Amino acid sequence: MQAEGRPLISVVIPTFNRANCVAEAIQSVLNQTYRNFEIIVVDDGSTDNTREILAGFGDKIKVICQENKGVSAARNAGIAAARGDWVAFLDSDDLWLPDKLKIQVQDLSKYPQAIAHAVDAKIQGYGEYDTTLFTLRGCVLEFRDKALRERPLLEVLNVQFFTPTLVVSRRVLLLEGGFKEAYKIYEDLELVSRVAIKGPFVVNTYVGVIVRRVGTPEASLSHQHVRDRCTSPLVVCQILSGLLDRDELTHSERACVRRKLSGARFQLSEAMRSAGRYREARSLRWQSLYDWPSPKAITRAILGELGLGGVWWRMRTCMAGTREFRRSELDATRAGRKET
Numbered sequence: 001m002q003a004e005g006r007p008l009i010s011v012v013i014p015t016f017n018r019a020n021c022v023a024e025a026i027q028s029v030l031n032q033t034y035r036n037f038e039i040i041v042v043d044d045g046s047t048d049n050t051r052e053i054l055a056g057f058g059d060k061i062k063v064i065c066q067e068n069k070g071v072s073a074a075r076n077a078g079i080a081a082a083r084g085d086w087v088a089f090l091d092s093d094d095l096w097l098p099d100k101l102k103i104q105v106q107d108l109s110k111y112p113q114a115i116a117h118a119v120d121a122k123i124q125g126y127g128e129y130d131t132t133l134f135t136l137r138g139c140v141l142e143f144r145d146k147a148l149r150e151r152p153l154l155e156v157l158n159v160q161f162f163t164p165t166l167v168v169s170r171r172v173l174l175l176e177g178g179f180k181e182a183y184k185i186y187e188d189l190e191l192v193s194r195v196a197i198k199g200p201f202v203v204n205t206y207v208g209v210i211v212r213r214v215g216t217p218e219a220s221l222s223h224q225h226v227r228d229r230c231t232s233p234l235v236v237c238q239i240l241s242g243l244l245d246r247d248e249l250t251h252s253e254r255a256c257v258r259r260k261l262s263g264a265r266f267q268l269s270e271a272m273r274s275a276g277r278y279r280e281a282r283s284l285r286w287q288s289l290y291d292w293p294s295p296k297a298i299t300r301a302i303l304g305e306l307g308l309g310g311v312w313w314r315m316r317t318c319m320a321g322t323r324e325f326r327r328s329e330l331d332a333t334r335a336g337r338k339e340t
Contacts, residue, residue: 009037012078015092016044022092034102042074072179089163100208115169115199118161119208143203152201163188197248233268262292
């Protein structure tokens with residue numbers, strides 16, 4: 001039960017050199033129709049006038065200043081300072097729509113067994129998407145039909161909810177140790193995957209977040225990691241391998257993780273081959289086949305042995321059509337957004 005005088009929700013906003021947009025993000029929280037929250041902004045060593053912007057909000061926000069350690073460390077600092085039963089995250093260049101928290105609190109009251117809640121998000125940025133995350137993932141009708149997901153790991157892996165769409169139990173976040181600070185990309189997927197093993201999620205198709213890319217791609221530290229084609233699939237392989245070590249996985253969850261690990265290893269093998277690391281590429285191709293020895297995986301491995309692995313991905317995109325291409329674009333956008 002919530003203690004009297006404490007906020008129900010702690011909103012954690014990490015920021016680094018975002019003086020041009022952090023005020024707009026904070027104001028989108030202050031504009032929420034649900035009011036029982038606190039705002040914790042973690043300035044991750046900004047060198048611009050971010051601190052002056054934050055000072056203008058006075059006691060409406062709590063500011064934590066630290067040396068630059070990255071987005072995961074900044075979020076963890078916010079979690080440690082949080083007083084609410086629930087923690088919500090907002091990146092400093094994204095926005096919440098006014099009813100976002102109200103809808104999430106209503107749903108969590110309806111499903112008290114849930115340990116997290118996610119809403120949909122509209123993506124804005126280079127190339128300007130005119131759609132939402134759930135539409136791109138093809139899951140709108142599924143979530144409308146059934147909001148409570150008793151075993152949400154498969155949805156987390158398939159949809160890859162954006163961090164600003166989530167409200168998560170602070171108790172579970174602390175139990176899981178927060179974000180792993182060694183991860184520079186996909187740190188949110190890694191944590192949310194671990195949380196998803198611990199209990200049910202509620203998913204609402206309300207579009208409550210606008211996810212934006214502000215500035216140029218080169219301005220983000222995480223974009224620099226993504227420019228190396230090997231980095232993104234390597235991190236995904238690490239995350240999926242870590243999940244396979246968890247005893248809590250059901251048979252179907254373990255099968256899903258192995259299938260996705262197979263695809264990630266093959267993607268990494270192609271990146272290695274393109275980089276001239278042929279021995280590593282060959283080893284990864286056969287590991288991929290071992291992970292999930294399906295006819296598709298066998299075909300993929302044979303094409304890879306013939307140096308035609310890139311053909312596989314082009315064929316896959318053509319067969320799936322424009323929608324699959326846009327999903328791939330979204331994954332690239334998601335991985336390369338920013339450091340904080």
